[in-house]
Amino acid sequence: MKGLFNFTEVATYFFRKKDPNRKSNFNLRTMHTINKISILMFLAGAIYFIVTHI
Template identity: 45%
Template structure:
């Protein structure tokens, strides 16, 4: 039961996606299509915007 719960809360695949979306797929392990490329492009933009906003919030909080 505890192992099932630990595997349910595992965030390893999420972090591996964040790093995978920013590098080229050279081994052909994942499918290639126009829709998938656009989705990854939009995800890159949203991840970068989130990180920029996070930095802005931390700076604002630290300077108060």
Template identity: 50%
Template sequence: MSDNKFKSFFQLGEVGNYFIRVFKKPDPNKKSNFNLRMMHGINRISIIMFLGALIVWLIKRLM
């Protein structure tokens, strides 16, 4: 029972899976449109900026 709780605590879920999926190369067999590519590009930029700001905040906090 405790092992199941441990696994469920660290599951990424839909949002976590999206963060991983947005950085993968698109499937060449799937049809993609311009709007979808731009949305994923903007999401990549925002994730990277968030992680950068989090690192800067942690460094300032620890020093």
């Protein structure tokens, strides 16, 4: 049960430092932006679902 509520990977995804050695392009930045938006939407929906059913 302890591993089910481990959100460190999600939190570190939002607060990572940019690697200066890695090349950045538009497609990669867009992919990460869409991933961040989808994670936030999922968490908002999960919180809404929990609040409305309690």
